[in-house]
Amino acid sequence: MSDRLHRFLFEHADIRGEVVQLDETFTEIVGRTDHSPAVQRLIGEGLAATALLAATMKYPCHLSLQLQSSGPLSLLLVQAGTSGGLRAMARTREAVPESGGLEAQARDGTLAITIEPESAGERYQGVVDLAGGSLAAALEHYFSESEQLPTRVWLSAEQPHAAGMLIQRLPAQSEAADPDAWERAGHLAATVTGGELRELAPGEIIRRLFHEEDIRLFDPMPLRFHCRCSRARVASMLQGLGEAEMRDTLEEQGQVEVHCDFCNEPYRFDAVDIEALFTPAAARSPASDQAH
Template sequence: MTDRLHRFLFENADVRGEVVQLDESFTAITRRTDHEPAVDRLIGEGLAAVALLAATLKSACDLTLQLQADGPLRLLLVQAGSDGSLRAMARTGDRVPADVPIDEQAVQGTLAITIDPEKDGERYQGVVDLRGGSLGAALEHYFSESEQLPTRVWLSAREGHAAGMLIQRLPASDAADGDADAWARADQLAATITGPELRELAPGEVIRRLFHEEDIRLFDPMPFRFRCRCSRERVAAMLEGLGEAEMRETLEAEGRVEVHCDFCNEPYRFDAVDIEAMFTDPASRSPDSRQSH
């Protein structure tokens, strides 16, 4: 597993940062779909974004980034779990142009960040419009509006390589009184990073090249991986919710009911026996089977 997020902290200064690379997860997700390169790049940037955002959370949460628009890109949905799992999906209308500002790819789009605590705590959602020409700029706007923390974000994805970097100015503390220029210096140094460097250099090398004159504390890397949460049981529950009449109509027309997961494209097929069992009174089923007698 090569997908890792590296966190770092400026000693004696209220500045923290993260660098992430997600080549394996990005490749595992995009090879299951047939999107054009411009959409794949947005998926890669979204994966890097949720990994960076998830690493800033103090408690175990699921984090979802959702971009909705009128088109050509209609939907980008990317999720990160506190266990390091990642998944993503996209839906398009017309062809999504490459190398144009994101507000031309996702016309009249909005960006929502949703945080769902795994245990105690309230669900949180922040919504901002797209601005600044990129997903990274939209995330900076989100932090400015929702967190009131000065934050810079760089995202890059190309040909199986997805990466991102975040630096953030934390609320002032007594320990940082002697280095009032740390944030301005960190911002200026980080701004020299290029997309190819972010994708191709190891995260530790990125941090060393940018901040080699700073006193930096490095933390243990955080692993990420692609993992979809779909299952036959969840799909069956969804089909039951659609109702018996609709399932039987589909069965009569198609000979079976087939559903593909939007995230991993895994096919789930249900034949006449499966549908019969799905809508039969459980009391008439055998104890160890969904099939009816």
């Protein structure tokens, strides 16, 4: 099954792992854009990475992975909810090169991970410089700097498949835990190829890599494309821009049209809609609240 995240645990070691594969979600998101193959691969890697990160959360939240740079790729933003919804967008200044790694694609870049609890709680953000020449290496750097948890990450994307794997050493829970397990797990996991990550079933990947280990598998978590945009959210944004700007746009274009940066869904507002946005509710006639 595609678009699933599989968690696993080393029974006699303080190590957890995850494997994620995204086919429908990756295809749906890049199919709404005209990005080059190089940018599509970065989007796919970002989707896999964000799904892996969200699965490590212990409470319901929204998690954002944001890469910004002064290079050809100016922005990569991927968002996930712990319920399994994913969306992504990218912006470029110029053609993003196929080779050269992140040093060429996202020069002088930073990686920010933002966690926003769904209920009461503080928003958290960790920011690190891009390091290691790949998004996977940058994530390992983030965990080392911000979380102090030894973590290894593998990512691969090639239309129509995006995939990733994470293993993480947890704080020691027992003195009886295998002291050599983390080093051994890292060596075994490092033998996986990008093609295997994308094309083999997650259970087969885990068995091939760790067949001599005592592994506990958990039920897979379904993932899907989900954009949180809505007409109401766009209307609120237009109100924030101000009545004068909206009326100028109406005069120039005959309507106000906004496309969601994530899903490219169009939202159109005509003169009646704009009038309603800037008319106090108590002053509206019943007809002004009808949908257009």
